[in-house]
Amino acid sequence: MDLRRCSILSYELWNEAKNLFAGGVNSPVRAAVKPYPFYTRRAKGAYIETEDSKQLIDYVLGYGPLILGHSHPKVLNAVKNQLEKGWLYGTPSVAEIKLAEKITKHVPSAEMVRFVNSGTEATMTAIRLSRGFTGRKKIIKFDGNYHGAHDYVLMDAGSAASEFGVPFSLGIPEEVASTVIVCPYNDISCVERTIRKEDVAGVIVEPVMGNMGVIPPNSNFLKDLRSLTREFNSLLIFDEVITGFRLGLGGAQSYFGVKPDITTLGKIIGGGFPIGAICGSRDVISYLTPSGKVFNAGTFNANPVSMIAGLATIEELEKGNAYRISEKAAKILAEEIDSLIKIEHVVNRVFNFFQFFLGVKKVENAGDARKSLREVYVKVHEALLREGVFVPPSQFEALFTSIAHDDDVINRTIEAFRRVLGEVH
Ligand SMILES: Cc1ncc(COP(=O)(O)O)c(C=O)c1O
Numbered sequence: 001m002d003l004r005r006c007s008i009l010s011y012e013l014w015n016e017a018k019n020l021f022a023g024g025v026n027s028p029v030r031a032a033v034k035p036y037p038f039y040t041r042r043a044k045g046a047y048i049e050t051e052d053s054k055q056l057i058d059y060v061l062g063y064g065p066l067i068l069g070h071s072h073p074k075v076l077n078a079v080k081n082q083l084e085k086g087w088l089y090g091t092p093s094v095a096e097i098k099l100a101e102k103i104t105k106h107v108p109s110a111e112m113v114r115f116v117n118s119g120t121e122a123t124m125t126a127i128r129l130s131r132g133f134t135g136r137k138k139i140i141k142f143d144g145n146y147h148g149a150h151d152y153v154l155m156d157a158g159s160a161a162s163e164f165g166v167p168f169s170l171g172i173p174e175e176v177a178s179t180v181i182v183c184p185y186n187d188i189s190c191v192e193r194t195i196r197k198e199d200v201a202g203v204i205v206e207p208v209m210g211n212m213g214v215i216p217p218n219s220n221f222l223k224d225l226r227s228l229t230r231e232f233n234s235l236l237i238f239d240e241v242i243t244g245f246r247l248g249l250g251g252a253q254s255y256f257g258v259k260p261d262i263t264t265l266g267k268i269i270g271g272g273f274p275i276g277a278i279c280g281s282r283d284v285i286s287y288l289t290p291s292g293k294v295f296n297a298g299t300f301n302a303n304p305v306s307m308i309a310g311l312a313t314i315e316e317l318e319k320g321n322a323y324r325i326s327e328k329a330a331k332i333l334a335e336e337i338d339s340l341i342k343i344e345h346v347v348n349r350v351f352n353f354f355q356f357f358l359g360v361k362k363v364e365n366a367g368d369a370r371k372s373l374r375e376v377y378v379k380v381h382e383a384l385l386r387e388g389v390f391v392p393p394s395q396f397e398a399l400f401t402s403i404a405h406d407d408d409v410i411n412r413t414i415e416a417f418r419r420v421l422g423e424v425h
């Protein structure tokens with residue numbers, strides 16, 4: 001393919017990509033876009049422009065990080081300035097101190113931080129840390145929670161693992177898989193039974209499940225997890241890769257008033273650049289190398305570009321507008337979608353992210369989400385794309401809003417939903 005041609009359509013690029021990448025993509029959910037993935041030329045604010053010169057209103061937002069919308073000028077300028085000064089030092093830089101200070105200021109459980117490069121690395125390290133700290137082996141996770149793409153968590157995993165029918169990945173030794181016990185989300189009795197009889201190092205949970213669509217915790221679920229883990233001296237790990245700095249500056253732990261032992265962050269704290277973080281109390285985080293004996297390292301850990309982008313993002317979030325606007329947008333849109341769908345359905349929203357499920361009355365755990373009419377959801381996604389709106393291609397992802405989703409964007413979106421949902425009987 002001659003990539004110098006001034007315009008190449010997504011369809012041609014897709015055909016070329018299928019020869020180059022497994023399934024045509026570099027992360028599976030991207031292959032779920034129907035009828036084939038569009039290729040993005042540029043993006044600004046709430047809009048993506050495709051290689052086919054279509055403008056799409058974006059509710060995927062890079063799968064969550066872009067709470068300031070695409071190419072926010074504050075982040076752009078900060079990154080440009082940083083690039084002039086170099087982009088990788090292999091030494092510490094001031095920006096990592098500043099970003100960690102923001103995190104420890106806002107996130108209640110965070111006294112110390114370790115920066116890594118993805119949510120995957122963050123949860124992998126958090127689990128290893130819980131085992132190293134307690135000297136125990138077993139981990140409890142929840143059906144449909146997704147914590148990234150490493151061996152400790154690909155059991156009953158949500159997101160693309162469920163979308164593509166591999167909630168249990170091949171290639172994970174039975175010896176590893178047998179150390180992880182899966183409970184249904186929102187089922188505290190399963191956790192209680194397990195923690196009483198097993199040697200549980202840690203319980204890892206998405207405080208709001210954002211990887212089977214959106215599923216909020218039942219009223220006492222997080223508090224009960226806190227008391228049980230405390231009683232049995234296991235560590236409670238909140239995976240706040242999605243909720244961190246999305247549900248407000250203090251994330252889900254402030255929103256719900258429950259303080260975990262370890263918090264994993266990612267997505268928003270890098271302002272759209274690769275990042276992950278493990279945070280917690282001084283005594284727990286000090287177990288990491290070099291002060292402790294739980295190993296973690298990384299060539300790109302705390303790289304200055306991600307640090308600067310995250311810092312610029314949090315400074316903007318501290319002004320409050322992004323939360324006000326993104327919540328208003330999600331609320332109006334979720335309510336409108338709820339009123340437009342005429343068949344049985346449920347819309348689950350927490351603050352500024354949400355998902356709708358068709359053909360079911362309630363969705364409180366992954367089992368409920370699996371019963372929804374996923375094939376109809378995909379048709380709605382495809383029809384919305386034709387109408388200029390990009391919602392996640394999979395039922396098992398979330399719609400996110402940002403500071404760029406103003407009244408005009410929301411009104412246009414509602415018009416598109418009206419045209420599309422009129423056809424769903
Ligand atoms: C809750 C949660 N944890 C971990 C991850 C993994 O993060 P990453 O894709 O940056 O590895 C994700 C990704 O979506 C996530 O939603």
Ligand SMILES: NCC(=O)CCC(=O)O
Nearest residue numbers: 027028029063159211397
């Ligand atoms: N909810 C899961 C993700 O956001 C992951 C995106 C990806 O792996 O491409």
